[in-house]
Amino acid sequence: ARRGDLAGRHVVVSAGGTREPLDPVRFLGNRSSGKQGIAIAEAARERGAKVTLIAANLEVAEPDGCDIRRVSTALELQAAVTEAASGADVVVMAAAVADYRPASVSEGKIKKDQSDDGLTLELVRNPDILSGLGHAPHAGTLLVGFAAETEPDDDRLIALGRGKREAKGADLLVVNRVGWNEGFASDENRVVVIGRDGDVVTRAHGTKQSVAHDILDVVVTEVTTATAA
């Protein structure tokens, strides 16, 4: 039932991790490789969708057949996602976005100061991109968020995902546990998809490609139901 079930749809996927510059040579970043977001983009394309991939500092090869917009910072990601999202049928926020950025970016390389033994960085909040989309009118666009949590307990992990779905106004929320060896950068993933009522719609684990298709199965059901209604 998968082949062609996203034909005629426009799917926007963000992937990778943002980098927030400190100076011309340094940044604050995270360990997202882009694998999970790319797998979703590729799976959507295989299923017939037109795909826009907002790519933040990918550590793996870009997929074929997608319209790719390269960005680096959270603010750049916000601009690209917001532009691509208008008129899209589905937006999937798989990118790992920095919640804070340095309050100022130094023009030159920050030098060691011989007189002190530490350095304090001042950070300011980045906008929450998913929340911005979720709290604006978005009829006709299914919003799929992720939650990356280190919580070891399954029930509490799911509860955190429920809370994030509500807080950010996403239609579906994909929860994955992350850690030193989980979620980020690995080839496999284990996810729970939370639906509009806060219920667990699907659990999936396996390669990021197979998890991508399982997530899109839920997306297709939602998009098809919305169109029929």
Ligand code: PMT
């Ligand atoms: O790229 P890989 O190496 O394959 O790893 C995949 C992954 C673990 C990065 C991915 O599966 C994942 O969980 N992505 C979301 C990471 C994240 O930023 O989670 P979060 O819980 O901090 O944010 C929740 C949601 O809000 C996410 O959809 C995120 O994109 C979005 N967000 C967060 C902060 C922000 N300022 N703006 C946002 O839109």
